[in-house]
Amino acid sequence: MRRNWMLVCCLGVMACLVRSALAQEQERSDKGSAVVASAGPSTANSNASHDRRSPPALRSTASAERAQRIEGEKRFRTNCGRCHQPPHKFPSRVMATAIRHMRVRAMLTDEDMRLILSYMTQ
Amino acid sequence: MGFISNFSGGQPDLHPIATPLVLVPIGQRWVFETRATFENDLVQLPGRSGFHGGPVQKEVEYAQLDFIANSCVTITVGRFLTPFGIFNERLYPVWIRNLQSDPLILPIGIGPSNASTGGMIRGGFKARPQFNINYAVYFSALSTTSPVDSDRFAGVRTGIFIPKARLEMGGSFQHLLEQERSNLFGFHAIWQPTLLPLDIRGEYANSKRGSGYWIEPAYKLSQLPFLQNEMRRTQLVARYQQFFTGDLVSDALPPINTKQFEFGLNYYFIDGLKAASNYGRQFSSAGNLNVWTLGLTYRFVVPMGSAGGPR
Numbered sequence: 001m002r003r004n005w006m007l008v009c010c011l012g013v014m015a016c017l018v019r020s021a022l023a024q025e026q027e028r029s030d031k032g033s034a035v036v037a038s039a040g041p042s043t044a045n046s047n048a049s050h051d052r053r054s055p056p057a058l059r060s061t062a063s064a065e066r067a068q069r070i071e072g073e074k075r076f077r078t079n080c081g082r083c084h085q086p087p088h089k090f091p092s093r094v095m096a097t098a099i100r101h102m103r104v105r106a107m108l109t110d111e112d113m114r115l116i117l118s119y120m121t122q
Numbered sequence: 123m124g125f126i127s128n129f130s131g132g133q134p135d136l137h138p139i140a141t142p143l144v145l146v147p148i149g150q151r152w153v154f155e156t157r158a159t160f161e162n163d164l165v166q167l168p169g170r171s172g173f174h175g176g177p178v179q180k181e182v183e184y185a186q187l188d189f190i191a192n193s194c195v196t197i198t199v200g201r202f203l204t205p206f207g208i209f210n211e212r213l214y215p216v217w218i219r220n221l222q223s224d225p226l227i228l229p230i231g232i233g234p235s236n237a238s239t240g241g242m243i244r245g246g247f248k249a250r251p252q253f254n255i256n257y258a259v260y261f262s263a264l265s266t267t268s269p270v271d272s273d274r275f276a277g278v279r280t281g282i283f284i285p286k287a288r289l290e291m292g293g294s295f296q297h298l299l300e301q302e303r304s305n306l307f308g309f310h311a312i313w314q315p316t317l318l319p320l321d322i323r324g325e326y327a328n329s330k331r332g333s334g335y336w337i338e339p340a341y342k343l344s345q346l347p348f349l350q351n352e353m354r355r356t357q358l359v360a361r362y363q364q365f366f367t368g369d370l371v372s373d374a375l376p377p378i379n380t381k382q383f384e385f386g387l388n389y390y391f392i393d394g395l396k397a398a399s400n401y402g403r404q405f406s407s408a409g410n411l412n413v414w415t416l417g418l419t420y421r422f423v424v425p426m427g428s429a430g431g432p433r
Contacts, residue, residue: 110193111248
């Protein structure tokens with residue numbers, strides 16, 4: 001009986017959390033989506049693949065990089081403070097190892113990991 | 123690394139602890155990771171001054187090899203922290219936990235010595251633009267050699283994470299493949315509302331040996347209009363938990379129904395260095411008890427050798 005009550009309470013709390021999460025998401029959905037589209041899972045040195053560079057292409061590369069940096073920072077903020085205090089930047093070799101570790105431990109998605117790594121090693 | 127002093131029912135106890143973690147990235151897809159603990163309990167002996175301790179206790183908590191097979195699958199073999207619930211795998215280290223005491227239900231589902239010996243497949247992927255899914259499926263073999271003992275069980279934990287809301291919820295299930303072959307299950311949630319510097323975590327676990335839950339809100343005082351530099355480093359934490367005994371007994375779990383309320387204050391000096399204090403009161407039919415803890419924890423990272431590099 002007591003266990004059933006606890007289960008009901010847990011489910012109730014979860015339902016409230018989901019509801020407020022969805023409400024928050026609704027509220028922010030119009031602001032949030034602009035940057036996401038341009039940020040692919042590319043790393044800082046992936047420019048090499050852009051070989052046909054006309055001036056507009058250059059400009060778009062620069063803005064894509066900016067968008068990627070902003071996206072990287074955003075993903076850092078959402079992901080890296082979830083379990084512990086978000087860390088400061090370390091030398092890039094250390095950062096790469098720590099983020100690979102976190103990818104395994106925190107089950108980060110591939111895209112999150114790449115964006116965060118390029119943001120943290122800039 | 124940490125230095126924790128505990129006053130349980132008025133008995134002081136100093137607890138220096140160091141948990142070095144070694145990470146060795148191998149090529150682009152492999153990581154070897156291992157963590158050991160060196161700890162000592164220093165207590166006051168009647169009729170003698172100062173604190174006295176036994177030999178330093180050493181233990182390898184985990185030693186595992188991870189192979190990142192593709193964007194959604196990582197394969198782990200060796201001895202790994204059992205992913206039942208969230209505390210053991212994510213919040214256990216002294217520099218991470220908000221309150222220095224363990225939740226009462228921590229021993230449920232993680233096996234002896236908190237670890238499994240076997241294999242695991244885990245990963246995270248973006249299921250929809252709005253949310254990610256993470257999962258861990260594992261198997262552990264029976265091992266009776268201390269300190270690498272483990273139970274024989276198989277289990278799964280999955281979670282769904284909504285980045286915009288910073289909410290993760292999930293559940294764990296485990297089937298014991300020895301003794302009474304019972305099933306264990308649990309739920310967990312972590313929420314960091316975007317509008318407040320608040321962190322809410324909670325867990326529920328159920329087994330034949332007992333069940334219970336804890337819920338822990340933590341609030342950073344960064345919104346106060348005065349002493350802003352100090353206040354944004356200060357965190358208030360509370361935890362309420364309850365444990366209910368089950369049909370079977372376990373040495374690791376309380377022998378009677380127990381409620382516990384704890385309150386803590388953390389101060390974050392610089393990256394990785396934290397002062398922690400907490401006060402707790404335990405209520406059970408065996409008598410009520412005060413538990414005080416004061417501590418200082420420090421996490422630092424030192425590069426060794428030249429393995430790995432930015433991918």
